Amino acid sequence: MFDVVVDIVLLTFLATTSFAIMRMTNLFAIIMLFGIFSLLSAGLFVVMDAPDVAFTEAAVGAGISTVLMLTTLALVKRSKEPYYDEAPKTHTAWLPLIVVIVTGSALIYGTWDIPNFGSADAPSQTHVARFYLENSLPDTGVPNTVTAVLASYRGFDTLGEVTVIFTAAVAVMLLIGGKRPKSVPKTEGEEAKDEA
């Protein structure tokens, strides 16, 4: 019962936030709303007993990506309205509306066949999940099954993920990192003095 109330509240907030994001034109406010959206999703994941996912969503979605979007905005934004130039409308809203309605109905139709959340005969519970739950503690001595699967059973996948993150950092460094030849080192004190 309590879960249902929390779910409804969180989903209402999610819908409200996404509607606000759609209607808003101030990019700064939109970025902050994206952060709130991520935090609400993290709350939803906690209710669904997935604290590891919630953790990642809260740290990456609400934290780091908000900061990265803000720093990007600081590079490109205009200080006063209009914050951006809207492209002139070349078509009516009918075609996109039909596409959205058809796709949405197809997705909702698809949910009818999905087993209920947490039901015992769901495909996710009947295949490897049982093996991991039964064997991960005796095999690895690690009580958190998520960690056991991530680091031990699927160690190759995780090595690949770490390499992806490393590659992303290298790519960003090559594209926009480092000193550009024409830049002059800053001399005046932007650096805040530590007064304590």
Add this chain to the structure above:
Amino acid sequence: MKPNLILHVIAKFLIPLIILFALYVQFHGDFGPGGGFQAGVIFSAAIILYSLVFGLESGEKIIPHHWLRILASLGVVIYAGVGIESLFLGGNYLDYTILGSNQIAGQHLGILLVELGVGITVAAAMLILFFAFAGRGRE
């Protein structure tokens, strides 16, 4: 940036707690929710908060750029190195069992080292991203 007393005091109070929490998530990931990915992001969040409040130059003084590059590579090297080590000891690649005296000890050591590698790379990569984006704004 104009110094703001409230921000400075709150940030100084929060940053040690954030770093402590990151270390907890890193090394307690075997027992509770969390692990290298989350810990790395939380750790980098502490440094990013410091850089936002005290200025980018102060943040870069804590961890200079060349260090970040070394650390980002070091994490991947630790992870892949655990695999190589298990190869040398006669097992399969990334087979942790062979690392310890028994299966549990080996798995424990392997998972700990691997998560450490993940944490170091993620933290360094996030800081590289942040400093790359924020550094452009200065020019």
